[in-house]
Amino acid sequence: MALDYSEPAQAxxxxxxxxxxxxxxxxxxxxxxxxxxxxxxRCIDSGFDVFLDLKYHDIPNTVAGACRAAARLGVWMVDVxxxxxxxxxxxxxxxxQGTPRPPLLTAVTVLTSHDQQSLAETGVVGxxxxxxERLTGLAVASGLDGVVCSAREAxxxxxxxxxxxxxxxxxxxxSGSSADDQTRIVTxxxxxxxxxxxxxxxxxxTRAADPKSALAAIVAELQSAA
Ligand SMILES: O=c1ccn([C@@H]2O[C@H](COP(=O)(O)O)[C@@H](O)[C@H]2O)c(=O)[nH]1
Numbered sequence: 001m002a003l004d005y006s007e008p009a010q011a012x013x014x015x016x017x018x019x020x021x022x023x024x025x026x027x028x029x030x031x032x033x034x035x036x037x038x039x040x041x042r043c044i045d046s047g048f049d050v051f052l053d054l055k056y057h058d059i060p061n062t063v064a065g066a067c068r069a070a071a072r073l074g075v076w077m078v079d080v081x082x083x084x085x086x087x088x089x090x091x092x093x094x095x096x097q098g099t100p101r102p103p104l105l106t107a108v109t110v111l112t113s114h115d116q117q118s119l120a121e122t123g124v125v126g127x128x129x130x131x132x133e134r135l136t137g138l139a140v141a142s143g144l145d146g147v148v149c150s151a152r153e154a155x156x157x158x159x160x161x162x163x164x165x166x167x168x169x170x171x172x173x174x175s176g177s178s179a180d181d182q183t184r185i186v187t188x189x190x191x192x193x194x195x196x197x198x199x200x201x202x203x204x205x206t207r208a209a210d211p212k213s214a215l216a217a218i219v220a221e222l223q224s225a226a
Contacts, residue, residue, distance in 0.1 A: 001215065002026045002053075002170070002202030003043075008035035012042065017212050020047035022219055024076060026200055028053045040073050049076035051168075051198075055108050057081035060091035067092045071099035077168075077198075079148055082107035082135035089142035104166060107139035108148040112171030115183040128184070129156055140165055150184035151191035151199075158195040170200035174218060177204045188218050189225035 001023045005011040011031055018025075025048045027040055032054060043050050052075040056063045063080055070078040080092050089107060096102040109132040110119060116128055124131050132153045139147050146166025149157065154167050173185040180203055191199050201218060208214035 001205060002028065002200055003031055004028055004202045004206060005031055006034065008039045011035070011039070014206070014211060015043065015046060015048065018048075018215070020049075023215065024049040024051060024198070026051040026053050026202075029055075037073055040075060044074050051075070051077040051079075051200075052103075053079055055079055055081050056092070057084045058088070060088045063088050064091040064095035067105065068095040068099060071096045071101070071103050074101065075103050077104040077106060079106045079108055079168075082109050082139050082147065086138055086142055089139060089144055093143045104145040106146045106148055106166060106168055107135065107142075107144050109135040109139075109153070110149065112150045112169075112182050112184045118183075129153060133157070133160055136161060136165065146197070148200075151186035151194050151196045152184045154191065154194035154196045163195075166198065167196045168198045168200060169196040170202075172199045172201045172204070172218075174204055174214075174221065188221045192222055192225050 003011045003025050025043055027050055040050055040052060052070050056066045063084060067078055080089060092105060096105055110128050119128055132149050136147045136157055140161055146168060148168045150171045151169040154169060157167060169191050171182045171185045172188055172191055173179060175187050179185050188199055205211050205214045
């Protein structure tokens with residue numbers, strides 16, 4: 001569940017309605033900028049596993065320090081951008097390995113908002129699938145736990161890398177819901193069938209008239225597909 005709220009109070013009010021057994025929560029750049037580490041700790045203290053989604057992308061030393069700080073906060077998962085390269089990912093992995101409770105470390109491959117044209121505009125030659133596969137190979141070689149990708153690439157990655165890498169898939173849209181700014185969207189049941197491990201869902205829940213029911217409907221779809 002992506003807690004993409006502008007105010008910590010909104011996030012905490014919503015969290016108060018949720019059972020930590022029904023979902024984990026993701027804190028991204030906007031909410032972290034206003035709520036900071038205190039909000040992360042409050043979510044953890046309420047029993048939720050927290051994915052701190054700050055998508056670090058910087059020189060190796062800086063990313064290592066940021067990952068270490070996230071690990072010390074007690075988060076369940078933290079991520080970097082795979083296009084930061086091998087040395088950056090190696091440094092991130094080494095940094096969290098030295099912490100008491102290392103979080104899962106994942107790498108963003110190609111953002112789910114990208115389509116073929118927008119990716120090409122960034123100078124990447126080749127298809128989205130090729131780029132996702134290439135960056136997943138780098139992440140796996142660096143010993144990361146997995147990658148963030150669209151569930152559209154999940155089957156390909158399972159075929160190429162097997163069952164071990166954790167596949168985290170944003171861009172989830174229940175059938176009939178708005179794509180918003182996402183392009184590579186997949187329904188919850190399809191994502192599960194393709195081999196995704198952790199589905200990230202934000203606006204289909206946060207912008208629903210009844211967010212709690214929207215989440216329950218997604219959980220029910222996943223349970224009947226499992
Ligand atoms: O490739 C990526 C990586 C991260 N995200 C994040 O996931 C959520 C998706 O929110 P929706 O409202 O369900 O679209 C959001 O926090 C993104 O920052 C992503 O969408 N794609």
